[in-house]
Amino acid sequence: MSTGPFTHLPFSDVLERRWLHYAFITVDERQAFIANLAMLGGQDGDEPIQTTVLLAYHRDHGWTCSQWHAHLAREPWTSYRSTPPTTAWPREPDFELQSLTSTPSMSLHLTSTTTPAPAGVSRFHGTNWKRWQAQPGVLATGRWADGMTPPRQTVAVGYHERVHGRWAWPEMGGWVFGFCNQLADGAEGPPNWAVVFALLQPRDERHDHTAMVMLWRRGRMVLFVPRRGIRVSVAGQLVRDRVVMTPTLAPLLGTFATAPIPAALCISRALSFAGQGTAWTGPALSRPGGCLQPLTHPVIGG
Numbered sequence: 001m002s003t004g005p006f007t008h009l010p011f012s013d014v015l016e017r018r019w020l021h022y023a024f025i026t027v028d029e030r031q032a033f034i035a036n037l038a039m040l041g042g043q044d045g046d047e048p049i050q051t052t053v054l055l056a057y058h059r060d061h062g063w064t065c066s067q068w069h070a071h072l073a074r075e076p077w078t079s080y081r082s083t084p085p086t087t088a089w090p091r092e093p094d095f096e097l098q099s100l101t102s103t104p105s106m107s108l109h110l111t112s113t114t115t116p117a118p119a120g121v122s123r124f125h126g127t128n129w130k131r132w133q134a135q136p137g138v139l140a141t142g143r144w145a146d147g148m149t150p151p152r153q154t155v156a157v158g159y160h161e162r163v164h165g166r167w168a169w170p171e172m173g174g175w176v177f178g179f180c181n182q183l184a185d186g187a188e189g190p191p192n193w194a195v196v197f198a199l200l201q202p203r204d205e206r207h208d209h210t211a212m213v214m215l216w217r218r219g220r221m222v223l224f225v226p227r228r229g230i231r232v233s234v235a236g237q238l239v240r241d242r243v244v245m246t247p248t249l250a251p252l253l254g255t256f257a258t259a260p261i262p263a264a265l266c267i268s269r270a271l272s273f274a275g276q277g278t279a280w281t282g283p284a285l286s287r288p289g290g291c292l293q294p295l296t297h298p299v300i301g302g
Helices: none
Strands: 016-026 030-039 049-058 062-065 095-098 105-112 120-126 128-145 152-166 173-181 193-201 210-217 220-226 228-237 243-246 262-269 273-286 294-295
Touching: 030 152, 049 095, 049 152, 120 193, 120 210, 128 173, 128 193, 128 210, 152 173, 210 228
Parallel strands: 243 273
Antiparallel strands: 016 030, 016 152, 030 049, 049 062, 095 105, 105 128, 120 128, 128 152, 173 193, 193 210, 210 220, 228 262, 262 273, 273 294
């Protein structure tokens, strides 16, 4: 029996994927970090492939990114364990990740202030599936170094998720997810309000589209809206000059141009809820492996 965020069973095949995702924005809204720790099934029973990547954003200087082998100093913090992470002080940092070129890097204490959402499961294209579970309102305190400005001690609020599934990216189609935390006074407790949304649009399978919106009030989840109760619309496009290809070496590999990124996304539920986000900037994150389509477009907005 596993006590961690994932099962200890071996990977079923090369398409099985397990990952932990983290995203934080400082309380002054000047900096952001996004980290992804992934394991992918190996070829012909080989050991799983592990990737670790760290992106950093500064409002005045833009984006920077590690390669896909950032150094993870210790087992990462996650709220998805059978034994919850300790909150006692003093303690070692819970989450330490550093590019092999020294920056970007982070050394953080993480604290959960909300209950995780129930997992959402989607099946598509016969044998493809994805299980996704999210949690907003994660507090982060510690040292941030983005390589663009001097390192500093700071406080941030963000989001954590775990994903387990089996899929190939062409069949996956479009996958959009995001979060918003309305900070409480002092940013020490749970957000007054928090929202997480997800939209999965498998390629050529309109009937298998999955969407959900979840709402938290002071740490407790109070609303879950499934696909049938949601309307999603987009407007405009993010200016191409604000989309940066990362990591740095990606353009040398002939990576394809990125798809257009909407400038505004609106998600609404009939009669009771509406949320709108406007994109400021975002990087196109090229993935290792041979397919030169960009993997994802993290976007910072408000």
